[in-house]
Amino acid sequence: MFEPFSTTGIGSMPHTEVLSACELILKYFDIPFWPQMPKYSQNEQMITQFCEGLPGITLSSGKVYIKRDEELITEWLSNYHEDIFSPISKEYAIGLYRITELINGKKLKIFKGQITGPVTFTLSLKDEEGKIIYFDETLRELALMHLKAKAKWQIDFLKNFAEKIIIFIDEPILQAVGTSAYISVEQSEAIRLIKELVSFIKSLGVRVGIHCCGRTDWKEILSIDIDVLSFDAFSFFDFFKIYRDEIAEFITKNGYIAWGFIPTTDDLNALSDEEIVEQAVRKIEEISKILPSITQNSIITPSCGMGSLDILSSERVCKLLKKLKIKLTNE
Structure with a gap:
């Protein structure tokens, strides 16, 4: 499916100049992706970006929330079917339009898109009373259907520019599910929401990945019918390798691990290029002794999105990925 140690990104970029972000992506990444640009517009924040068209959604003074309108919600739900699509406009994803x-005029072999996952989306978005919409069953299902419609539109759009599409579902909040912060969130329900979105996206004939930049129950995630698991391997490699049996089974089903070896945190400034690359190489060598076939099923990425970095640091991350690929493939 992918060449060993192909490079791709998670999504967000720190630029306010759209063309620069797009050119950087096309220059450095084997699997290009469209840039999410939160510093360019507040509409490109992780939750807001995929709110457009959601019944009752309200943006006011930099805040986004659902203003509950029972009649509007009921009408939307009654008219929903899985052929419905919800466009993402230039006002919410300028990088998507600029990079395409x-x-x-030409078709790439593969292109990566991304969408905020249903668990992160519903646990982050609130109604007008400040209540998290996850805990409202109707709004939770409404959000899931809405994200399906967003995914369908994005996939149909991207198929014009690439032979193959992969969509990463971004679920950073999974690291907190089961902790005291979200003690009332049932793991089984969180997994159900993700499974439904994964199944829907795969039914459209594209590959699916899940990205979580923290620690979570990887056994549960690896059991979902995904093609790529993406995580922060710089910080959580030792925790992840505990799941060697689950990783081995995932690989036998032609699953890929996207190793986030290049840090996008303060660790980037604390280490030299050589230290970062050598750490990554040692980790791959260690895991490949346990699972020799894993090198054929590996992608390399930044540990998370680059949106919080400055532009020079993001350029360094891109160059480091290229250096790491050369080291791992002996190019």
Whole structure:
């Protein structure tokens, strides 16, 4: 499916100049992706970006929430079917449009899109009373259907520019499920929501990945019918390798691990290029002694999105990925 140690990104970029972000992606990444640009517009924040078109959604003074309108919600739910799509406009994803303009006229072999996952989305978005919508069953299901419609539109759009599409479902909040912060969130329900979105996306004929930048129950995630598991391997490699049996089974089903070896935190400034690359190489060597076939099923990425970095640091991350690939493939 992918060449060993192909490079891709998680999504967010720190730029306010759209063309620069797109050119950087097309220059450095084997699997290009469209840039999410939270510093360019508040509409490109992780939750807000996929709220457009959600019944009752309200943006006011930089805040986004659902203003509950029972009639509107009931009408939307009654009209929903899985062929419905919900466009993402330029006002919410300028990078999506700019990068596809740059590649227009030719078809890439593969292109990566992304969408905020249903658990993170519903545990982050609130109604007008400040209540988290996850805990309202109707709004939870509404959000899941809405994200399906967003995914369908995005996939149909991207198919114009690439032979194959992969969509990463971004679920950073999974690391907190089961902790005291979200003690009332049942793991089984969180997994159900993700499974439904994964199944829907795969039914559209594209590959699916899940990205979580923290620690979570990888046994549960690896059991979902995904093609790629993406995580922060810089910080959580030792925790992840505990699941060697589950990883081995995942690989036998042609699953890929996207190793987030290049840090996008303060660790980036604390270490030299050589230290970062050598740490990653040692980790791959260690895991490949246990699971020799894993090198054929590995992608390399930043540990998370680069949106919080400055531009020079994001450029360094891109160059480090290229250096690491050269080291791992002996190019």
